[in-house]
Amino acid sequence: MVEPRSAAALGKEFPYTQKTLCYIEIAADGAVSHGADSGTYERARSGESRLFAVWPGEWASHLFVIDDLDEYARAHGLVHDQERTGLADHEHTTRWELDPSEKKPMGSYITIRVHLDCGCSIRDLDAFAKQIRDQQGWDIATSGGWGGSSTAGTYMRARRKSLTS
Numbered sequence: 001m002v003e004p005r006s007a008a009a010l011g012k013e014f015p016y017t018q019k020t021l022c023y024i025e026i027a028a029d030g031a032v033s034h035g036a037d038s039g040t041y042e043r044a045r046s047g048e049s050r051l052f053a054v055w056p057g058e059w060a061s062h063l064f065v066i067d068d069l070d071e072y073a074r075a076h077g078l079v080h081d082q083e084r085t086g087l088a089d090h091e092h093t094t095r096w097e098l099d100p101s102e103k104k105p106m107g108s109y110i111t112i113r114v115h116l117d118c119g120c121s122i123r124d125l126d127a128f129a130k131q132i133r134d135q136q137g138w139d140i141a142t143s144g145g146w147g148g149s150s151t152a153g154t155y156m157r158a159r160r161k162s163l164t165s
């Protein structure tokens with residue numbers, strides 16, 4: 001018998017949100033389920049279940065025990081993580097402009113450049129999209145390309161009509 005490896009030992013190197021990761025939850029009564037849902041974190045934290053994950057590799061796959069639930073929660077955006085996302089948990093001061101590459105500025109989705117005058121930087125588009133939807137109603141396409149720098153701003157796709165000035 002080989003014990004599962006420790007996800008905690010890998011810290012932020014463990015790919016908590018990698019799509020090919022297979023989460024396995026074992027309830028206290030022995031029931032096994034797979035996939036993580038919105039209740040997984042609470043059940044694992046309360047001891048109702050234990051959480052494992054298979055991390056598939058090219059030649060072999062490895063079983064890990066998810067033994068750092070705080071890191072799991074930060075990775076999944078269940079608790080806000082300023083270090084990982086680059087985003088403070090506050091109302092951002094935003095400016096946006098049409099990206100110079102945008103050829104169809106009247107399209108339903110346009111590429112914009114976002115500047116955060118509050119000093120935040122966007123390292124996690126999903127986290128930014130969630131915050132800015134709540135704060136300003138912007139609809140950011142998280143499946144689109146994005147990137148940029150703190151000086152030139154961050155480019156991303158957004159639904160034009162959702163944008164406030």
Ligand SMILES: [Zn+2]
Nearest residue numbers: 088092118120
């Ligand atoms: Zn900010």
